Amino acid sequence: MAEGYLTTHVLDTATGRPAAGLAIALFRVTDSGLTRIADAVTNADGRTDTPILPKAAFEPGTYELVFDAGDYLRATGQAGDEPMFLDIVPIRFGMSDPDAHYHVPLLLSPYGYSTYRGS
Template sequence: MAEGYLTTHVLDTARGVPAGGVPLALFRLDEGGPHKVAEAVTNADGRTDAPLLPRGSMRAADYELVFFTGTYLRATGQAVGERLFLDAVPIRFGVTDADSHYHVPLLLSPYGYSTYRGS
């Protein structure tokens, strides 16, 4: 059985702090369409309380991690109105080695974001 796992965190680069309270959902992209495999909300450290995919549950596949950033941006007063520039940020990535740790962070501001494969 594979021993890899998936983690994430969100950093608010505009304020220079971890982004707590960001809802997110993880989907595995199969031939039959996307399947939700996890959901969580970031804690005060901008991390989830547990890995999104714990050891033994990761498999080689394509995934989409959707951060519902509008909730956080509105709560922190960084965005207002019905339509936001970044209401949700989807990140698609592929897992090729189900025995590795994949870390997919989000660096967020109201008008931009970046990501990378972390460790």
């Protein structure tokens, strides 16, 4: 069994705080489509309570994290007019090293976002 794993967190750059209560789904991407493999909600620190993909379930491959930014922005009063500029934020990425910890954070505001490979 591979030792790699995946974590994520969300920071609200408009408020300068962690994004608590934001729903996240993780999908494995294959030639036949997307397979949903995990769901989580961020805690008060903007992180999931456990790795969204733990070591025991890790497999190298292509994945997609889908952040429900719209519901979070609505709940925090940052949504603006409908339709919102940002609603669902998908981030597709690859994990090739079976021994690595991958960390894919989301920096979010109502009108933009960024990500990077963290540590």
